[in-house]
Structures are given as structure tokens and as C-alpha cells.
Amino acid sequence: MLTALNKAWRLLATGFSFLMFGLGGLILPWLAIPVLYLLPGGDLQRERRAKALVHYAFRAFVEMMRWLGVLTYSVTNRTELNRPGQLIFANHPSLIDVVFLIAFIKRADCVVKSSLLNNPFMRGPIKVAGYIANDSPEQVIQSAAQSLQRGNSLIVFPEGTRTTPGQPISMPRGAANIALRTNSDITPVILSLNPTSLTKELKWHQIPERRTHFSLMLRPNLNIQEFQDMPTQTRSARQLTRFLEQFFSKEITQT
Numbered sequence: 001m002l003t004a005l006n007k008a009w010r011l012l013a014t015g016f017s018f019l020m021f022g023l024g025g026l027i028l029p030w031l032a033i034p035v036l037y038l039l040p041g042g043d044l045q046r047e048r049r050a051k052a053l054v055h056y057a058f059r060a061f062v063e064m065m066r067w068l069g070v071l072t073y074s075v076t077n078r079t080e081l082n083r084p085g086q087l088i089f090a091n092h093p094s095l096i097d098v099v100f101l102i103a104f105i106k107r108a109d110c111v112v113k114s115s116l117l118n119n120p121f122m123r124g125p126i127k128v129a130g131y132i133a134n135d136s137p138e139q140v141i142q143s144a145a146q147s148l149q150r151g152n153s154l155i156v157f158p159e160g161t162r163t164t165p166g167q168p169i170s171m172p173r174g175a176a177n178i179a180l181r182t183n184s185d186i187t188p189v190i191l192s193l194n195p196t197s198l199t200k201e202l203k204w205h206q207i208p209e210r211r212t213h214f215s216l217m218l219r220p221n222l223n224i225q226e227f228q229d230m231p232t233q234t235r236s237a238r239q240l241t242r243f244l245e246q247f248f249s250k251e252i253t254q255t
Helices: 002-038 043-068 097-103 114-118 120-129 137-149 174-182 233-254
Strands: 071-075 087-090 108-112 153-156 186-194 212-218
Touching (some): 002 043, 043 120, 114 120, 137 174
Parallel strands (some): 071 212, 087 186, 108 153
16 A cells, blocks of 8 residues: 555656756746856856856756655766766666766766757757857867866767667667767766656656666766777777777776
8 A cells, every 4th residue: 555655756856857957948048147147257157157057956856856755876986977077978768867967066067969950848058058069060079178178067968869678778879970080088877767657668757666766877988089099080989989888888887
């Protein structure tokens, strides 16, 4: 009886959380107006304030879900996660991965699907924070390099979409090209949910029998120099992509 009541509560709380996220996405652009345009400072200061605003909004959302009993979470090496100018590669097991990452990275930038700009609930945060839409590979790389030079930490999901639990990891070469073309070592982050929830195969209302624990684990940097030294860019990207597939597969298996 208590288990059934707990699950019913978590279902209601999950629905409420999604409702609040949607409303927040609609309201955030209006809250950003004084932050961006009424306070003094140039373009760089406005960008930092905008990213901080989204960071605190997402952090509040995560804490709300924890308080409602939807989930618990743990974050390892939280201080190291906020070093400026990092190229962060993360696996992508759930719908809320980017929310968690931005919630714990104050100066986060990220590469997002351009289709999200058509989503009324996501368009606001994306435009306010100036996240990078993946319209053009060349433009993504250029924008990524500029963002890292400004001291932002750039979040990339090398798989490009949410993973299917238990399936082999497959990555296009886009993420590897960003690392190679910006000459940036990679800061890997391993995300896991136990039990799984909000995966590609599960609808939001298909909640697990018990509360999910979301784990965010920072791993030591991956040096890309050996891949830079390869004879061609194509081979470098192919070999780095293969290495990343093996690295993330091993790390995920061990979590």
C-alpha cells in the first residue's frame, strides 16, 4: 500500500515538475530583460549574467525535484567541474541530462539540436543563454572555439541523442572534430540513473518502482595530442571517435 502511494505521489510530482519546467521556459526570457539590458556592462558581462540566470533556474528545478521526492542526486568533484574553459563530453542516458549539467556549471555553454528552437518551452532558455544550435558543422566549431576562449565550459553529447540502455554506444565524428579543431583536451562526465528513467524508450509518466538516483561523475581529462599528431584530420577524428566510444562504454559499464 505504501509503495503504491509513493509511486502515485512521484507520478504527480513528476507531472508537476514538467509543468513547472514548461512555465519556466516561457517566463525566463521576461526575467532576463533586466538582467541583460538594465544592468551595466558589455557583451561579455551580459553573456555571463545570462548563463548564470539559466544555471540558477535549472539548479532550482533540480532542487525542486529532489524536494518533491522525484529523485536524489550526487555530484563528484563539483569544484573541478566549474573550472573555466573546459570542453565537457558527457553520455546522454536521459531527458534531463543537460538540465543537471547546467545546474552545476555556472558558466555553461552547450551545443543543442536546432529543432529545439521550435520548442516553445526550450526556445527561451536557449536564446537567453546563447547556446549553440547545430545548424552547420563549421559554424558549430567556430562558435565552440570562441565560447571556450571566453572562458565558458562547453557541454557536448558525443552520441548526439539519448542512448538506449544496454545498446552499444555509437558516436558520429562531430564531437571529435570539435575537440580537434579547437585543440581542446576533453573533460569526460559520466551520467547515470538508477533505476533508469526518462530514457528514449520511456514516456515521462512511466516512472520506476522506486525513486531514481541521478549520479554525475567527473573523470580525469583526456589528452588529445596523440590524435592531433596523426597524418590526416579524417583519421584523427575517426580514431578519436573510436577511442571515445570505448572509453564511455567502459565507464558506463563500471557505474
